[in-house]
Amino acid sequence: xxxxxxxxxxxxxxxxxxxxxxxxxxxxxxxxxxxxxxxxxxxxxxxxxxxxxxxxxxxxxxxxxxxxxxxxxxxxxxxxxxxxxxxxxxxxxxxxxxxxxxxxxxxxxxxxxxxxxxxxxxxxxxxxxxxxxxxxxxxxxxxxxxxxxxxxxxxxxxxxxxxxxxxxxxxxxxxxxxxxxxxxxxxxxxxxxxxxxxxxxxxxxxxxxxxxxxxxxxxxxxxxxxxxxxxxxxxxxxxxxxxxxxxxxxxxxxxxxxxxxxxxxxxxxxxxxxxxxxxxxxxxx
Amino acid sequence: xxxxxxxxxxxxxxxxxxxxxxxxxxxxxxxxxxxxxxxxxxxxxxxxxxxxxxxxxxxxxxxxxxxxxxxxxxxxxxxxxxxxxxxxxxxxxxxxxxxxxxxxxxxxxxxxxxxxxxxxxxxxxxxxxxxxxxxxxxxxxxxxxxxxxxxxxxxxxxxxxxxxxxxxxxxxxxxxxxxxxxxxxxxxxxxxxxxxxxxxxxxxxxxxxxxxxxxxxxxxxxxxxxxxxxxxxxxxxxxxxxxxxxxxxxxxxxxxxxxxxxxxxxxxxxxxxxxxxxxxxxxx
Numbered sequence: 001x002x003x004x005x006x007x008x009x010x011x012x013x014x015x016x017x018x019x020x021x022x023x024x025x026x027x028x029x030x031x032x033x034x035x036x037x038x039x040x041x042x043x044x045x046x047x048x049x050x051x052x053x054x055x056x057x058x059x060x061x062x063x064x065x066x067x068x069x070x071x072x073x074x075x076x077x078x079x080x081x082x083x084x085x086x087x088x089x090x091x092x093x094x095x096x097x098x099x100x101x102x103x104x105x106x107x108x109x110x111x112x113x114x115x116x117x118x119x120x121x122x123x124x125x126x127x128x129x130x131x132x133x134x135x136x137x138x139x140x141x142x143x144x145x146x147x148x149x150x151x152x153x154x155x156x157x158x159x160x161x162x163x164x165x166x167x168x169x170x171x172x173x174x175x176x177x178x179x180x181x182x183x184x185x186x187x188x189x190x191x192x193x194x195x196x197x198x199x200x201x202x203x204x205x206x207x208x209x210x211x212x213x214x215x216x217x218x219x220x221x222x223x224x225x226x227x228x229x230x231x232x233x234x235x236x237x238x239x240x241x242x243x244x245x246x247x248x249x250x251x252x253x254x255x256x257x258x259x260x261x262x263x264x265x266x267x268x269x270x271x272x273x274x275x276x277x278x279x280x281x282x283x284x285x
Numbered sequence: 286x287x288x289x290x291x292x293x294x295x296x297x298x299x300x301x302x303x304x305x306x307x308x309x310x311x312x313x314x315x316x317x318x319x320x321x322x323x324x325x326x327x328x329x330x331x332x333x334x335x336x337x338x339x340x341x342x343x344x345x346x347x348x349x350x351x352x353x354x355x356x357x358x359x360x361x362x363x364x365x366x367x368x369x370x371x372x373x374x375x376x377x378x379x380x381x382x383x384x385x386x387x388x389x390x391x392x393x394x395x396x397x398x399x400x401x402x403x404x405x406x407x408x409x410x411x412x413x414x415x416x417x418x419x420x421x422x423x424x425x426x427x428x429x430x431x432x433x434x435x436x437x438x439x440x441x442x443x444x445x446x447x448x449x450x451x452x453x454x455x456x457x458x459x460x461x462x463x464x465x466x467x468x469x470x471x472x473x474x475x476x477x478x479x480x481x482x483x484x485x486x487x488x489x490x491x492x493x494x495x496x497x498x499x500x501x502x503x504x505x506x507x508x509x510x511x512x513x514x515x516x517x518x519x520x521x522x523x524x525x526x527x528x529x530x531x532x533x534x535x536x537x538x539x540x541x542x543x544x545x546x547x548x549x550x551x552x553x554x555x556x557x558x559x560x561x562x563x564x565x566x567x568x569x
Contacts (some may be wrong), residue, residue, distance in 0.1 A: 013379055015378035018461045018464045024369075026369075032441075038388075040406070060548070089309050108317050109313075114545035114548045115496070117502065118501040118520075119522065122324075123321070170565040172561060181480050216394070220502075221502035221505070222397070251405065251409070272547075
């Protein structure tokens with residue numbers, strides 16, 4: 001790593017330091033992570049195979065599971081896209097403009113982090129139910145929001161709200177005004193400045209926010225189940241199916257679905273990371 | 286004739302500016318403010334008396350007590366973990382550091398239901414270690430220890446994530462100076478490092494507390510929903526809601542929402558006062 005000296009590099013676990021306390025803190029962290037994260041995840045990776053490869057495949061490829069996985073990943077992708085667009089607009093307004101209530105809104109952005117998901121869930125269900133504040137208006141036009149996949153998306157939009165705003169905000173703030181001014185001085189129209197100067201620098205941040213919101217939304221449970229209606233094949237999300245399997249004492253089946261969710265998530269996040277690397281390289285830093 | 290001075294080239298035209306602000310405000314209003322208001326409106330729908338009566342129910346009191354107990358165990362554990370992890374990661378160079386950082390962030394992208402599930406796979410009667418503990422009369426799943434473990438897993442990144450970016454930015458110069466002057470690691474930590482990060486730490490602990498009190502998915506899997514025994518506040522909200530006891534459900538929910546608002550308020554105040562210090566931690 002930092003082997004600048006010409007002397008043959010000796011492999012070291014850690015670089016020497018004047019500070020103490022590495023081993024106690026590292027040891028505690030490793031032990032803690034082992035018990036809290038690694039051993040439990042090992043159980044998730046190993047236990048599905050108790051029912052054999054066939055059993056795992058049956059559990060994961062059953063019609064009901066596939067429908068639930070499609071719904072969870074599809075609704076999460078749509079919700080994260082909505083947030084990518086509107087979250088960027090919110091970030092832009094917060095960074096670039098001064099308007100009454102700006103500070104309050106800036107603080108409120110983090111609400112979905114701090115508000116318990118079940119509280120958000122029952123509140124959303126109350127608003128969008130056919131007799132709710134917004135639900136009633138749509139019910140008049142025969143549109144149902146709560147207890148349909150649309151309701152699920154609304155819950156996932158709420159949950160993913162902070163990610164894009166918080167990813168784009170610092171990038172917009174750091175974007176040097178001079179660069180924009182230079183572009184304008186050189187004769188670029190405002191639109192050209194936005195599309196060729198600002199957009200390439202914030203696009204990777206938008207993607208980061210999208211990925212985080214997406215990852216969070218895929219596994220979301222508390223805010224969704226109250227508004228979802230939980231109809232098998234229609235509005236039943238994958239995490240709920242895991243709970244149903246557990247209640248039937250089908251532990252291996254539940255673990256198989258959980259493992260499938262994690263594997264799909266990580267593959268998608270890996271692809272998104274690759275895309276992010278590509279964009280930052282092309283964005284030319 | 287007076288030449289017109291062109292508008293600043295990087296200033297957006299007013300119609301553009303106000304349209305964006307209007308869209309942003311409308312979005313925040315619909316997505317965030319409306320649900321928040323709904324909690325309090327629904328809780329007070331039948332008047333103050335009904336609202337306060339919701340807290341006098343024994344099951345509600347038991348749920349509040351259990352939530353406080355679980356939080357009081359999980360948050361200190363995760364605070365110590367967060368400090369230790371931030372110390373090891375930001376003050377030293379070692380092999381596998383980025384892997385360790387990834388591991389710390391892992392629970393953020395794992396479904397809370399899966400976080401609960403893994404403990405069922407380990408400690409239930411059919412789990413790897415469950416029979417061992419059950420033979421000795423220790424119940425973990427469908428009991429308080431399981432709830433504590435699941436809450437700890439779901440909330441453990443929050444303190445570490447507030448501290449790591451800030452301590453990374455602060456570097457090791459001050460600690461190295463203290464060490465050179467003869468201070469031991471503990472003294473260096475308490476007199477140099479801790480004062481430098483106290484506001485980020487405060488906010489990390491608050492956020493961790495809010496998440497621990499409100500954790501639903503993971504706790505829901507391991508608790509078994511035994512009313513008055515293994516029901517935390519969010520689970521009690523669910524039970525009441527499913528019994529169509531909306532006022533009581535939203536009343537308990539309003540307590541959790543209030544705590545969330547306090548958390549955000551404290552952050553806003555700290556950020557305003559100690560902008561520079563928190564700037565590094567102001568990322569999600």
